[in-house]
Each structure stands twice: as structure tokens, then as C-alpha cells.
Amino acid sequence: MLTQSNFQVLAAAIRAGRGALSWSQQELADRSGVSMPTVARLETSSGNPKLETVSRLIGAIEKGGVKFEWNQVEGFTLVFTLRKG
Numbered sequence: 696m697l698t699q700s701n702f703q704v705l706a707a708a709i710r711a712g713r714g715a716l717s718w719s720q721q722e723l724a725d726r727s728g729v730s731m732p733t734v735a736r737l738e739t740s741s742g743n744p745k746l747e748t749v750s751r752l753i754g755a756i757e758k759g760g761v762k763f764e765w766n767q768v769e770g771f772t773l774v775f776t777l778r779k780g
Contacts, residue, residue: 702740712761723756727755762774
């Protein structure tokens, strides 16, 4: 189960990953198959997201080129690789 503190870190990670890609909430929703209101709720640490929802969002962001490195104590680090194309 996610604690409120962990949920806030997760929400910040998703916002940061989306921001690194310059994606709107709607674009993340479209790419992940999650509704835009769900993305908005999760990014504001509201509700209680399912693991599948979080996995879809993180998966879409990682597919976009952002890698998350998780640390139980310190939170997360984003590694962003700019793709040529």
C-alpha cells in the first residue's frame, strides 16, 4: 500500500516525467490508455490509484525516453535521453 508520502513522490515523478517530455496531461492519457481526469487526480496526489494505472503511466513516460531510477529513501531520479529524429 502507498503511504501518503510515497504517493506524493510518485505524483511528482509522473509530473516531472511528463514535463521532461513536454507532454500535456491529455497526451500522457492518450499514450498510456488512462483517462485524462485520472492523470490529473494522480498528479495532485488525489484518490487511490491502481497499480495497473501507475504502471501504464510510468510505462508510457519511459517509452517516451525518460528513465526512472527509484530509491526508497531519497525518492526518484529522472534520466532523460533526447532522441534524434
